[in-house]
Amino acid sequence: MTADDPETMVRAALRLDRAGRLVEAIAAYRRVVERWPQIADCWYRLGALERRSMHFDAALGAYNAALDRGLKRPEEAHLNRGVIYADDLRDYPAAEREFERALASNPRYLPALMNLGNLHEDLGRRERAIATYERILALDPQHVDGLARRANLHEFACAEDPLLARLRAAVARSGGDPAGRASLGFALGRALDACGAHEAAFAAYAAANRDSRASAPPDAARYDRIAHERFIDRLIGAFPARPAATAAMLGGTATAGAPRPIFVCGMFRSGSTLTEQLLAGHPRVAAGGEVDFLPRLAAQAFAPYPEAAAALTPAEAAAHARRYLELLARIAPGAEHVVDKRPDNFLHIGLIKTLLPQAKIVHTVRDPLDNCLSIYFLHLDQGMSYALDLEDIGHYYREYRRLMRHWKAIFGGDIVDFDYDGFVATPAATGARLLESLGLGWDERCLAPPAVERPVKTASVWQVREPIHRRSSGRAGRYAGQLAALRAVLDRGLY
Numbered sequence: 066m067t068a069d070d071p072e073t074m075v076r077a078a079l080r081l082d083r084a085g086r087l088v089e090a091i092a093a094y095r096r097v098v099e100r101w102p103q104i105a106d107c108w109y110r111l112g113a114l115e116r117r118s119m120h121f122d123a124a125l126g127a128y129n130a131a132l133d134r135g136l137k138r139p140e141e142a143h144l145n146r147g148v149i150y151a152d153d154l155r156d157y158p159a160a161e162r163e164f165e166r167a168l169a170s171n172p173r174y175l176p177a178l179m180n181l182g183n184l185h186e187d188l189g190r191r192e193r194a195i196a197t198y199e200r201i202l203a204l205d206p207q208h209v210d211g212l213a214r215r216a217n218l219h220e221f222a223c224a225e226d227p228l229l230a231r232l233r234a235a236v237a238r239s240g241g242d243p244a245g246r247a248s249l250g251f252a253l254g255r256a257l258d259a260c261g262a263h264e265a266a267f268a269a270y271a272a273a274n275r276d277s278r279a280s281a282p283p284d285a286a287r288y289d290r291i292a293h294e295r296f297i298d299r300l301i302g303a304f305p306a307r308p309a310a311t312a313a314m315l316g317g318t319a320t321a322g323a324p325r326p327i328f329v330c331g332m333f334r335s336g337s338t339l340t341e342q343l344l345a346g347h348p349r350v351a352a353g354g355e356v357d358f359l360p361r362l363a364a365q366a367f368a369p370y371p372e373a374a375a376a377l378t379p380a381e382a383a384a385h386a387r388r389y390l391e392l393l394a395r396i397a398p399g400a401e402h403v404v405d406k407r408p409d410n411f412l413h414i415g416l417i418k419t420l421l422p423q424a425k426i427v428h429t430v431r432d433p434l435d436n437c438l439s440i441y442f443l444h445l446d447q448g449m450s451y452a453l454d455l456e457d458i459g460h461y462y463r464e465y466r467r468l469m470r471h472w473k474a475i476f477g478g479d480i481v482d483f484d485y486d487g488f489v490a491t492p493a494a495t496g497a498r499l500l501e502s503l504g505l506g507w508d509e510r511c512l513a514p515p516a517v518e519r520p521v522k523t524a525s526v527w528q529v530r531e532p533i534h535r536r537s538s539g540r541a542g543r544y545a546g547q548l549a550a551l552r553a554v555l556d557r558g559l560y
Contacts, residue, residue: 105134143167209245213252244280251444303371304415323390330410331429334439336485341406346511351397434541459554
């Protein structure tokens with residue numbers, strides 16, 4: 066074999082892929098498929114890499130090429146196309162078609178069923194979501210994520226509920242599977258909390274967080290408080306003042322004819338979803354969901370971050386801004402304003418204001434104890450390693466507040482605080498003040514719960530579909546005995 070034979074070239078592309086050299090791996094796979102377009106697996110792998118690079122049309126095309134060339138497991142390509150449509154492009158009808166095509170190829174393909182169930186949830190189709198999870202459990206009665214998702218759609222009222230007993234039994238038999246125990250444990254904690262069994266609920270959540278940590282990959286780092294403090298120091302040092310705005314960035318090709326973003330950010334579980342839905346009820350505003358363009362850009366394009374982002378030239382900033390605004394225009398065609406509700410964009414406010422100097426930022430705030438407890442009670446990705454321990458959450462919260470004080474000092478009125486607890490107490494008055502601060506007039510439709518088929522992509526999907534309520538405000542009071550250590554951490558930086 067020579068360096069020009071397909072097997073050698075595929076192995077070289079795979080090595081680049083595994084080494085994380087994304088741009089080079091994409092180029093290598095493209096060279097393979099240009100010369101040997103019949104290799105379906107290379108088209109498939111190219112699709113995955115194009116998506117990671119946020120080249121979504123190229124990814125869809127590569128997956129389609131893999132299907133056209135007889136990919137052995139076509140359901141996998143249809144699944145990945147569906148995920149791109151759902152998560153990146155917000156084209157929900159196209160996503161549903163792809164998931165259904167995956168199931169037409171393989172009716173027992175559980176990943177497609179899980180994604181289809183999640184899509185039904187995003188669109189407020191409760192009964193269809195339940196039916197999909199029941200279909201999963203009919204195929205695999207011990208499917209832990211299917212059971213957990215089914216339980217999370219159930220209204221628990223008493224400790225004798227049969228589904229609660231089923232959850233307990235599933236946790237007991239999950240044995241050496243900490244990831245499965247974690248998924249079930251968070252669902253069990255929710256069920257017990259709903260039944261008023263707060264001590265048992267807290268114990269279930271604590272066990273679920275321990276299991277989630279135990280199930281993390283071997284190379285996953287625990288939350289390093291000192292390293293995070295240094296990262297916040299670096300963010301503050303990289304953006305010590307408002308970035309200079311050029312004429313091109315303010316009114317030229319980067320923004321001409323594009324939707325104007327409204328960034329909603331803050332701690333996870335601080336009311337960002339409710340805020341997005343309030344804004345999206347306005348006829349001039351569309352919900353964009355959690356757009357991950359900026360966090361991906363920070364991770365992939367700027368090394369070291371944040372220093373490299375702070376050193377962008379005006380032309381580079383305008384090019385990145387143009388790509389971002391083009392994505393928003395595709396997510397919400399014709400919208401005047403699009404909400405980007407990515408909570409951890411609070412880390413990237415300096416980058417946001419470098420790319421889009423006129424951007425408005427809504428900063429969601431909530432009672433600190435309620436906020437931290439709500440994070441602890443949610444099954445988050447293990448990459449958010451601070452979320453698995455209450456004292457780590459408290460430390461992260463203090464550092465978030467320190468960074469926000471800096472952003473407010475340099476960006477002033479471009480950052481608008483929006484208080485979750487104040488909003489649920491006086492929705493119309495608090496909501497009207499927010500809209501006025503954004504240059505939008507009040508509209509009573511802003512207080513209506515999202516209609517079925519209006520997408521909500523968040524862990525709070527069902528809470529925000531209810532009429533506005535105050536049940537979650539002051540929730541930490543039910544767990545005061547378990548929160549002494551958290552309160553001590555917060556006391557050192559907040560009160």
